[in-house]
Amino acid sequence: MITALPSIRDYEPIVGKDCIDELFYLAGRIQRRKIQHINSTPVGGGVAEILARMVPLIRELDLDASWDVIKGGDDFFAVTKEFHNALHGKTQLITEEMYDIYEHYTNLNLELTPLIGDVIFVHDPQPAGLIKAKLRDEDHRYWIWRCHIDVSNPDRQVWRFLKKYVERYDSAIFSMPSFAQVLSIPQFLIAPSIDPLSKKNIELSQEEIQGVLERFQIDPELPIVTQISRFDRFKDPIGVIEAYKIVSRHIDCQLVLAGGGASDDPEGAEVLSEVKAKSEGDKNIHIIELAPNSDFEINALQRASTVIIQKSLKEGFGLTVTEALWKGKPVVAGAAGGIVTQIENKITGMLVSSVEGAAYKIEYLLNNPDFAEQLGENGRQHVLHNFLITRHVRDHLLLLLYLDHLNETVVKI
Amino acid sequence: MQMNLGRTDKGFQFYKCYTIVELTGDQARDIKEFVEILRYVDSASIFGHTHRTFFKHHFARDLYSNDFAYWISEVLQERRLGERVASIDLTRYQDIEQLRKDLIEIIESYIANQVQFRSVPRGEEFHFTKAISLIQPTCYVAHSIHEFRDCLKLVDISSLYYHFFEADLRLKRPTNDFSFWIEDTLNGAELAHKIQRINPYMSTLEELREKIVRLVEAYLNSLALAQFKQKKG
Numbered sequence: 001m002i003t004a005l006p007s008i009r010d011y012e013p014i015v016g017k018d019c020i021d022e023l024f025y026l027a028g029r030i031q032r033r034k035i036q037h038i039n040s041t042p043v044g045g046g047v048a049e050i051l052a053r054m055v056p057l058i059r060e061l062d063l064d065a066s067w068d069v070i071k072g073g074d075d076f077f078a079v080t081k082e083f084h085n086a087l088h089g090k091t092q093l094i095t096e097e098m099y100d101i102y103e104h105y106t107n108l109n110l111e112l113t114p115l116i117g118d119v120i121f122v123h124d125p126q127p128a129g130l131i132k133a134k135l136r137d138e139d140h141r142y143w144i145w146r147c148h149i150d151v152s153n154p155d156r157q158v159w160r161f162l163k164k165y166v167e168r169y170d171s172a173i174f175s176m177p178s179f180a181q182v183l184s185i186p187q188f189l190i191a192p193s194i195d196p197l198s199k200k201n202i203e204l205s206q207e208e209i210q211g212v213l214e215r216f217q218i219d220p221e222l223p224i225v226t227q228i229s230r231f232d233r234f235k236d237p238i239g240v241i242e243a244y245k246i247v248s249r250h251i252d253c254q255l256v257l258a259g260g261g262a263s264d265d266p267e268g269a270e271v272l273s274e275v276k277a278k279s280e281g282d283k284n285i286h287i288i289e290l291a292p293n294s295d296f297e298i299n300a301l302q303r304a305s306t307v308i309i310q311k312s313l314k315e316g317f318g319l320t321v322t323e324a325l326w327k328g329k330p331v332v333a334g335a336a337g338g339i340v341t342q343i344e345n346k347i348t349g350m351l352v353s354s355v356e357g358a359a360y361k362i363e364y365l366l367n368n369p370d371f372a373e374q375l376g377e378n379g380r381q382h383v384l385h386n387f388l389i390t391r392h393v394r395d396h397l398l399l400l401l402y403l404d405h406l407n408e409t410v411v412k413i
Numbered sequence: 414m415q416m417n418l419g420r421t422d423k424g425f426q427f428y429k430c431y432t433i434v435e436l437t438g439d440q441a442r443d444i445k446e447f448v449e450i451l452r453y454v455d456s457a458s459i460f461g462h463t464h465r466t467f468f469k470h471h472f473a474r475d476l477y478s479n480d481f482a483y484w485i486s487e488v489l490q491e492r493r494l495g496e497r498v499a500s501i502d503l504t505r506y507q508d509i510e511q512l513r514k515d516l517i518e519i520i521e522s523y524i525a526n527q528v529q530f531r532s533v534p535r536g537e538e539f540h541f542t543k544a545i546s547l548i549q550p551t552c553y554v555a556h557s558i559h560e561f562r563d564c565l566k567l568v569d570i571s572s573l574y575y576h577f578f579e580a581d582l583r584l585k586r587p588t589n590d591f592s593f594w595i596e597d598t599l600n601g602a603e604l605a606h607k608i609q610r611i612n613p614y615m616s617t618l619e620e621l622r623e624k625i626v627r628l629v630e631a632y633l634n635s636l637a638l639a640q641f642k643q644k645k646g
Contacts, residue, residue: 026549174436177434178536178540182439187435187436188434189433189435398433399433402545402547408545409455409456409544410579411546412548
């Protein structure tokens with residue numbers, strides 16, 4: 001699950017020695033030292049990606065961190081997928097049988113999962129039912145439900161079902177203020193993060209970038225406008241092509257639309273074929289279907305870009321925007337979800353709400369490289385201070401320190 | 414009495430400050446909902462929304478000094494009200510409850526003169542959060558005004574935030590921590606007042622640091638010059 005990861009001290013050249021020293025200081029102050037994370041999958045998906053980095057880093061801080069994964073059959077994951085969609089606000093038919101399947105696997109996992117932490121972080125809805133153990137064991141463990149998904153507009157029936165578990169936790173964590181719910185337990189905000197030393201974000205040599213451009217037959221001499229995202233209607237790839245077509249009336253440039261999700265998703269395949277049809281006949285539009293684990297290619301494409309676009313109509317936090325900002329690129333992005341937390345219009349990027357707006361902002365940036373550079377630098381600084389994994393680890397440590405001071409607003413540690 | 418330029422036993426301990434954000438679950442879609450929540454929301458929420466902008470960007474000054482003004486102006490598009498909320502002089506307050514009272518009064522008087530009210534679409538509501546500060550002593554302790562200046566150049570900017578904003582407003586001290594120590598321990602009333610007169614809401618934290626360092630250095634230079642003249646004369 002975890003291979004040759006960078007050490008916590010490897011982050012010093014990026015975030016500074018003080019930042020790493022302070023993580024050790026904070027970790028040293030924590031009383032509840034056994035920290036357990038529980039989620040539903042060891043690989044794939046954002047949560048597993050975060051835990052694969054965060055757990056080893058926390059261990060390096062001399063805390064006893066562990067990570068366990070619940071078990072479930074296809075029927076369980078089919079049900080939780082439906083729950084996931086319903087919590088995202090999609091209308092789903094949820095039957096009593098589905099709730100029974102969820103309960104069945106919850107009870108099974110209560111037997112199978114060792115609950116060893118002084119503090120137990122349970123991630124997302126799939127394992128949320130493990131909280132039943134809190135009553136069963138009458139323990140003094142501290143239980144935190146960590147919600148990574150957008151539950152701002154959930155299907156009420158599914159949320160009611162989940163809420164009865166969530167409110168038994170000692171507190172909850174959400175990624176955005178808008179995801180918060182009215183709950184009887186304290187709720188905290190912890191934004192997600194990217195790892196600057198991961199394959200997707202680590203510095204690349206010019207040769208490496210060049211190699212990827214050659215492989216995808218992209219001209220390094222012509223400005224490159226790139227959107228990296230799944231072929232999904234909410235990412236508006238058709239709108240991106242339309243914006244590019246407006247821009248290319250005045251400026252010679254290339255559009256790169258790169259993403260996955262078309263092979264295992266019927267809707268993705270449909271969107272991809274629409275995108276291909278829309279771009280037909282224009283040799284400067286590069287449609288790239290990325291295989292899973294194309295982190296290196298994504299990194300190179302982002303670094304080769306002149307402008308990065310993320311014209312989302314609906315978005316979770318939008319970590320692809322974080323990645324682009326981290327690479328110091330000027331970003332034009334839809335004012336949706338967590339993108340507005342990352343992009344302050346005209347300071348750390350450009351926010352747009354229409355095809356025409358996107359086209360105008362792209363053209364403006366291509367014509368004003370100094371401004372584009374300043375925007376990119378501001379964006380990188382914003383990510384450096386707010387959205388790197390070291391900040392994420394720090395937030396977890398601070399929360400662990402705060403657990404013994406709930407209801408205080410100024411706490412000496 | 415002249416300011417003590419030598420070492421003192423009562424050193425100034427610089428603290429570093431971390432913020433964690435608690436979500437209240439309260440959200441407003443229009444100005445009436447907004448003011449109703451403002452009446453009961455925890456004072457830590459009002460403090461957070463009027464000060465957190467200092468941590469948003471380390472490199473740029475925000476056009477709006479507080480989250481409330483930003484949302485009212487830019488999202489709710491009640492620009493006249495937004496301008497009034499943005500222009501509240503936060504340096505006048507030593508008590509969040511007074512700030513709450515004044516904010517409510519400004520909004521209520523606006524509501525009283527309006528017939529129609531805008532409301533925002535789903536996803537653009539104002540979400541009330543609470544700012545919780547965790548403070549930690551740093552290795553920087555100043556025992557003289559010279560050490561104070563040197564430490565000030567080195568401390569994390571969150572130290573400035575804590576000693577200037579938290580001390581003044583949230584902890585209800587009559588002045589910022591720096592001015593208090595300089596006046597109380599070093600008998601430096603003049604310098605203390607000069608620092609207290611800075612409007613910190615008009616600067617980034619880095620600029621605030623520079624301003625204080627410049628004031629201390631200018632003050633020390635003027636004292637040195639006066640001593641030199643005295644000796645010469």
